[in-house]
Amino acid sequence: MKDIRIWDGPSKPASGSEPELTRRSFLRTGAAAVGGMAALAAALSPLRELALDDIPNFDQFLQKHYKEMTAAEMDQALERIRKKVEDRYAVRPHLRDVKPMEGVEFVYALNLSRCIGCRKCVHACVAENNQSRSPEIQYIRVIEMPRGTLDVEKGNHHYDHPTVPDANHFYMPVQCHQCANPPCVKVCPVEATWQEPDGITVIDYDWCIGCRYCEAACPYWARRFNFAKPNLPKDQLNPNMSYLSNRPREKGVMEKCHFCLHRTREGRMPACVEICPTGARKFGNVLDPKSEVSEILKTKRVFVLKEEVGTLPRFFYYFDERYPNTLDPEAVAIAQRLKVEEGDAYGCLPGAAGPRKDFVAASTPEWWNGARA
Amino acid sequence: MADPPHIAIDGVPQNCNGCHQIFQSNSPAGATLNYHQEIRLQHGLNNRCVNCHDSQNRERLTLRDGATVSFAETPQLCAQCHGTVYRDWERGTHGKTLGSWITNSDAQRRLSCTECHNPHSPKYEPYRPLPGPNTLRMGEQLASPVHGAREGQSPLQRWLRDVDPKHHNHATTDGGHP
Amino acid sequence: MKTYLKFLVRCFRLSFVGDYRYYAWMFMLTVFVLLGINAYCKQLVHGLATTGMTDQVSWGFYIANFTFLVGMAAAAVMLVIPVYIYRNRELHDLVIFGELFAVAAIIMAMLFVTVDLGRPERFHHLLLRFNFPTSMLTWDVLVLNGYLLLNLHICGYLVYCAYRRRQPSKLFYIPFVFVAIVWAISIHTVTAFLYSGLGGRPFWNSAVVAPRFLASAFAAGPAFLILSLSVLARFTTYQVPAKAFMTLRNTVAIALSISMFLLGSEMFTEFYTDSAHGASAKYLFFGLHGRHALVPWIWTAIALNLVAMLLLYLPLSRRLPVLQAACVMLIVGIWIEKGMGMIVPAFIPTPLGEIVEYLPTLNETLVTLGIWAGGLLIYTILVRVTVPVLTGRLTYDQEFSAAMDTRSSIVATPTEAHS
Structure with missing residues (x-):
């Protein structure tokens, strides 16, 4: 690969040995290191305010994904959480892992x-x-x-x-x-x-x-x-x-x-x-x-x-089919105008004995009745 | 609702007929009520007591064909006019079901008409709404920009400023829950 | 092996050596890094409530910078492509600076994702249940880490070969270079897909996001390289051929034009259609329901980009200071457009129509500055170590002091540099 010439620069002859570690440079380096550490410590200082129960303990850190936990591991996790809740809220919780029911969506x-x-x-x-x-x-x-x-x-x-x-x-x-x-x-x-x-x-x-x-x-x-x-x-x-x-x-x-x-x-x-x-x-x-x-x-x-x-x-x-007249006084007026027709439509004319169930049944599709049976 | 309904008069439980057998209502139109002043009859066209209450036996309700039903069978009475709603209620698409979502389980109970609606004034009373979202009401312009615009931006920020980390318990007392 | 360790030790020692300007620059960066660490510690203690983010605008400054930096990293290939595909000789030795910047940019991008996490201590969950290939975020984790390794390998190999005065073996880096070219495009595409795959955010849900990201990155990346090569030419003995600047200038001009064209296409679609899906764009460009925090930003960005584009097409920008000014404008413009202009408005209004604005807090800004300072610190050290190696002042068979000689070799006085 001749076209890569990245080492081609002017090379300087070697001049002397590795720099000596003098007392002065040692002190300077030391001071810089100490100063750096102090600054880092100061930067990290807000961590002192971390509440103890905010930091996950070992068990929690190692706790597996929900789907990977065995029954025993789940029990252990539940017990850990119960304890934590008790510590924090002074109440022993009724905590469990409720599983989905069969045939339910x-x-x-x-x-x-x-x-x-x-x-x-x-x-x-x-x-x-x-x-x-x-x-x-x-x-x-x-x-x-x-x-x-x-x-x-x-x-x-x-x-x-x-x-x-x-x-x-x-x-x-x-x-x-x-x-x-x-x-x-x-x-x-x-x-x-x-x-x-x-x-x-x-x-x-x-x-x-x-x-x-x-x-x-x-x-x-x-x-x-x-x-x-x-x-x-x-x-x-x-x-x-x-x-x-x-x-x-x-x-x-x-x-x-x-x-x-x-x-x-x-x-x-x-x-x-x-x-x-x-x-x-x-x-x-x-x-x-x-x-x-x-x-x-x-x-x-x-x-x-x-x-x-x-x-x-x-x-x-x-929505319900009818306009909710509870929200609209106008609807009441309409209902008054339509009282006879509307009652008729659902088989409840004044004087009739309640809704005619056969009418309700007849006015609904076949599959609906099937589902009701 | 208890069936038949009763009421305490001077601390003595009384059934409806306790009075109504003595004081026959001589005004079938129900023009004036000397008793039951607390009842506000606001049921639209249905503005007569005896439309629903049987004039002979006040512990029964009357249907339009003259038959009577007990107070526990109110839906049958209401259904005479509110056919669509009755149909929906039967299917469970209107009204409230409590206890369980499991169909026909013992715990499941569908409330009947008068458990939600006041039969004399079926329209719902207006509610005072519970408080709206508070803490996350971010980006709202503050009424008085006392603090810098940046701080005022976010209630989370305001919250953080209020909760001095040294006084964590202070915040517990002013939870957003009413 | 021993030589390699010695190489690393020498590199480490070299990074602490320089003249007063070097120290001043590094000291400043260190101060910002420490401030950033301090701010991040506060965030760890109090949670992300220390940021301006909310449930409404749940991604902000961090993710915006992440997106921008992934683009910058991807743009390293804009140097590699001419060199290895078009055999452009001017850029040859400069490729390595592009790739070094890619390394620094990727590290910054990863840091930005990390500080955005609510539970950073659970990072290992990624290793235990990696939702690949369903989640685009897992793709991003893979391609970013892969890109970092590729670039570390290429740079490290070439530099170490130069240190050993060895001919680099083609087999050990040419295939990686070509993989890196494709990979670079992939990292920014995947990052774009991260957003454009979300049907619930119409502002992002656009096929033009990935091309836009690439175009703007290929403008901002080389622009940054122009600036850093200018610094290199000014302060070190390293010779940057003038033609390299012109090649980069062309790249930047074309990429920026494509980027502006794509932005225009996006704006046309949003505003001519004028559907409810354009609410975020309306908010961004004109404000919505009296809220317009981003409007000045985006128009500033567009103005900067337009002026930069104009300058780049004028012969005027053959002069280095003008070119540098155009590059600065463009980087700032694209940073705004991609950061505040791309990430934040997608959350405004929320899917439920609520309008909540976002402004980064001081703490958030400090963390952001800290990461930027950290990235620049890394880049400076990498360049600091690479230059003497490439110019042949630091090789295995020379004494270390040759490289340590700050006055004569590493940091040239301005007069020397111009000679």
């Missing part, structure tokens, strides 16, 4: 005609799932939308009327949609988040490295990051917890809605469903054709947010 449906924007779900969720109170972490965001649009950019997250619902708005709560094709799972570099057989996307809080790629990837802004050490008053801890859901989190990891899996995998309703004063929130097993959510998917016009991004959410929005 959870689906959520939300009736936009019924939601009044009271934000009870938001706060029930926080109380149930031990989120940090300050800085505040909430999984549900209720957006106040002007009528006539579904463009969230026109919505208001911070509405603060004396009372809700406001006559000119409807309310759209958004939380994790537990997508069947979750972009957050796809992007996680360490598989700290994955989809469970029952459709819930979970996070191993002990595995997450906090890169926040999932947060960037989520089209529903459903994921939250612990930018600081979560702050949860002792008396507000919910001791009923599970490994993959609401056990207290650490600083620097992601979290998000998990359909209250510590409740729902034991047959109970999620906290947000339980608290909802209007029954706008519906939850159930879509593999069961008789479940409420199956009925909604079959009989209501449902839609999902941002269908174009191909995430296949398990969270559906729907």
